[in-house]
Amino acid sequence: MSDPPVKPEVGQPFGIQVPKTLTPARLGIGRTGGSLTTREILDFDLAHARARDAVLQHWDLDGFENALKLSKSSQLREWPRLRLASGAGNRAVYLKRPDFGRRLAREAAALLKVQPQCCDVAVIVSDGLSAQAASHQAGLVLDHLIQAVVAKGWSLAPLLLVPYARVGISDPIGSALNCRASVILLGERPGLATPESLGAYFTYEPRPGRTDADRNCISNIHADGQKPSQAATMIVATIEAAFRLGKGGVDLSIAMSEPGNRSD
Amino acid sequence: MPEYVARVGSRSYRFESLGELLAKATPARSGDELAGVAAPDNETRLAARRALAEVPLKRFLEEPLIDPAIDDVSRLIFDQHRPEAFAAIEHLTVGEFRDWLLDYDTTGEVLQGVAWGITPEMAAAVSKLMRNQDLILAASKIRNVTAFRDTIGLPGRISVRLQPNHPTDHPQAIAATIAEGLLYGCGDAVIGINPATDDLSNTMRLLSLMESIITRFEIPTQSCVLAHVTTQMQAMKRGAPVDLVFQSIAGTQAANSSFGVTLGMLDEARVMAIELRRGTVGQNCMYFETGQGSCLSADAHHGLDQQTCEARAYAVARRYEPLLVNTVVGFIGPEYLFDGRQILRAGLEDHFCGKLLGLPMGCDICYTNHAEADPNDSDNLLGLLGMAGCNYVMGVPGTDDIMLGYQSTSFHDVHFLRQTLGLRPAPEFEDWLVRMGLTDSQGRLAEGRSERLTAICSELVSIAE
Numbered sequence A: 001m002s003d004p005p006v007k008p009e010v011g012q013p014f015g016i017q018v019p020k021t022l023t024p025a026r027l028g029i030g031r032t033g034g035s036l037t038t039r040e041i042l043d044f045d046l047a048h049a050r051a052r053d054a055v056l057q058h059w060d061l062d063g064f065e066n067a068l069k070l071s072k073s074s075q076l077r078e079w080p081r082l083r084l085a086s087g088a089g090n091r092a093v094y095l096k097r098p099d100f101g102r103r104l105a106r107e108a109a110a111l112l113k114v115q116p117q118c119c120d121v122a123v124i125v126s127d128g129l130s131a132q133a134a135s136h137q138a139g140l141v142l143d144h145l146i147q148a149v150v151a152k153g154w155s156l157a158p159l160l161l162v163p164y165a166r167v168g169i170s171d172p173i174g175s176a177l178n179c180r181a182s183v184i185l186l187g188e189r190p191g192l193a194t195p196e197s198l199g200a201y202f203t204y205e206p207r208p209g210r211t212d213a214d215r216n217c218i219s220n221i222h223a224d225g226q227k228p229s230q231a232a233t234m235i236v237a238t239i240e241a242a243f244r245l246g247k248g249g250v251d252l253s254i255a256m257s258e259p260g261n262r263s264d
Numbered sequence B: 001m002p003e004y005v006a007r008v009g010s011r012s013y014r015f016e017s018l019g020e021l022l023a024k025a026t027p028a029r030s031g032d033e034l035a036g037v038a039a040p041d042n043e044t045r046l047a048a049r050r051a052l053a054e055v056p057l058k059r060f061l062e063e064p065l066i067d068p069a070i071d072d073v074s075r076l077i078f079d080q081h082r083p084e085a086f087a088a089i090e091h092l093t094v095g096e097f098r099d100w101l102l103d104y105d106t107t108g109e110v111l112q113g114v115a116w117g118i119t120p121e122m123a124a125a126v127s128k129l130m131r132n133q134d135l136i137l138a139a140s141k142i143r144n145v146t147a148f149r150d151t152i153g154l155p156g157r158i159s160v161r162l163q164p165n166h167p168t169d170h171p172q173a174i175a176a177t178i179a180e181g182l183l184y185g186c187g188d189a190v191i192g193i194n195p196a197t198d199d200l201s202n203t204m205r206l207l208s209l210m211e212s213i214i215t216r217f218e219i220p221t222q223s224c225v226l227a228h229v230t231t232q233m234q235a236m237k238r239g240a241p242v243d244l245v246f247q248s249i250a251g252t253q254a255a256n257s258s259f260g261v262t263l264g265m266l267d268e269a270r271v272m273a274i275e276l277r278r279g280t281v282g283q284n285c286m287y288f289e290t291g292q293g294s295c296l297s298a299d300a301h302h303g304l305d306q307q308t309c310e311a312r313a314y315a316v317a318r319r320y321e322p323l324l325v326n327t328v329v330g331f332i333g334p335e336y337l338f339d340g341r342q343i344l345r346a347g348l349e350d351h352f353c354g355k356l357l358g359l360p361m362g363c364d365i366c367y368t369n370h371a372e373a374d375p376n377d378s379d380n381l382l383g384l385l386g387m388a389g390c391n392y393v394m395g396v397p398g399t400d401d402i403m404l405g406y407q408s409t410s411f412h413d414v415h416f417l418r419q420t421l422g423l424r425p426a427p428e429f430e431d432w433l434v435r436m437g438l439t440d441s442q443g444r445l446a447e448g449r450s451e452r453l454t455a456i457c458s459e460l461v462s463i464a465e
Helices: A038-056 A061-069 A074-078 A091-096 A106-113 A131-152 A167-177 A228-245 A249-257 B018-024 B030-035 B042-053 B072-080 B094-102 B108-117 B120-127 B132-140 B171-183 B200-216 B229-237 B253-258 B263-276 B306-318 B340-356 B375-388 B413-421 B427-435 B451-462
Strands: A081-083 A121-126 A159-161 A181-187 A198-204 A215-221 B004-008 B011-015 B159-162 B190-193 B223-225 B245-248 B286-290 B324-328 B361-364 B392-395
Touching (some): A038 B375, A061 A131, A061 A159, A074 A131, A091 B030, A131 A181, A131 A228, A167 A181, A181 A228, A198 A228, A215 A228, A215 A249, A228 A249, B004 B042, B018 B042, B072 B306, B094 B120, B120 B306, B120 B340, B132 B375, B171 B190, B200 B223, B200 B451, B263 B286, B324 B340, B340 B361
Parallel strands (some): A121 A159, B361 B392
Antiparallel strands (some): A181 A198
16 A cells, blocks of 8 residues: 655745645744744644643533433443542642552542442543543443443443542452453543543453553544544453453453454 | 761751662652652751762762662662772762862863763762752863764754654655754754654664665764664664664663663674764764653662662763763653753753763753643753753654654754854754755755755655655
């Protein structure tokens, strides 16, 4: 497969003009003297402002839950929900102390102890580094995810809503619920292209001591990236393969890429 | 037995080890708080600085911060130390060392003479007693000049790494970005791609692309694909045109192993690269990147503060006479350097320590969008590093690296330094820019409408087709 030829043009504004489909790089943005133009500064600063707002914005949990309650899907409406606190009590602490974001607050751990044990899958949602991602993308993923999970016959823990969480909070949660697998949906670090990109991290047998190598990640979930419905399909395929092969993380990825293990 | 004490007012402070003393004397930063090694309050920090000022430099040769038996970087630090170079400063305490660095008589030549007598920990220690202006002044005296196809780090010069990264390593997109960078007079430090995928065939493809461009236009610069060192070694074995061998390095053996790197590997890679004899005006053929926080993030900091760990990485770097070394100062996120102020301080510390230890220091001045920083913070550090004599900075289209997802400095930014401080590109590259009609003899960029430029860019991008 060969790409269509690209004819870069030099001219006004100064620099190379190539289609945005070739590269999102900020080429051909022009100059005044050797400096950036007013237009470019304003464009850039807008993108940066949106990213900063996304990082600093408070996650409106009531609004999020209300949206779930109004969902067209009865499964999503009826899925029990539980709010938990991480060890990071506010945004400033969350940004400085990733270790606190991986822990449950004491009362949250106590709340989990009284939940039914030994479910198949625990699903966690957090604002992470972008409340907008959680507010705008997580519901769309959940809508597709719950239908598929219920169809597979897997048992589900209550939907866990945990502000200021890091991916590693999956482990104490998985341990407290004694679940076989966990999926956490959380806002990714905002880029300049979009401030509302969501990440999904799957952990097989989430228990304290798991590392990044034990997880499977689907990143870049947003309207112009990985579509929420596709992401949900990929999550379900990952859960299914993990249950079938009894492994997660890098080992699972390797196993899934072997021809005999493909489910597609 | 506590060894390091300071009295502040009616209180007496004790510090159990040199490592603890250095950590507590460090200007406040989030990474040291995260590691649990920072001073608990400002007075303790000041007490630690006072105690540190009294420590003889010799003490650093007697008390290893990490046991050399379990850490090859520590062994390297002691092996590297040259008593004859140390002789001129061996009678000094850390506080006296700061005063000596700033003395009129301590010239750049004098400082280069003692470089191999200074250990990374001595450099880190004295930096903790220095104000920002001290770090700038002392560094500005030192010119660590290196060369491959052009000469980098000369007085009055600053170079740029052209960084044409792309999320899928698309050859035409990369070529178009290289063309844009060259139009802006950037690329004299290196044209260096962080590949999206670290595999051999991709690495070789990108190396060939850059080789074709550099050869076709006879550009006096060098290329690099910043893949893992083992991938680059395989590429060399297959005959790929490798100019510089790159690797990220850190200040402890455990952190380096988390990168999958050993000193033996780097030794071997350097020998292979030198044997290719691809340099024309010099043979410095290694390129390293570092950054505060990398040891802690690998849980390999041994209780040391992140700036001391960073300085120790320079012991690794200087073993290989690199062409380029740069700290990537705001890349790792706010849990290590919280805001623009901490990033700025760290950038000045790293540049100073690297220069003092003899390295050709550049800086990737950058931040992530979740840090309390913006382009004004980058401007501040850029201006100060220009004053400090930094060897090179990065050039990324519009500051936005679309592959790595962070904000660095743009192709435009170096022109701010060229105009305000009169800094020029590497001499061979400057001649080339004028010869190609890309800049005039004053370093001003050419008009954009020229047919000649259009032809150059079209040809350059067509090389990738």
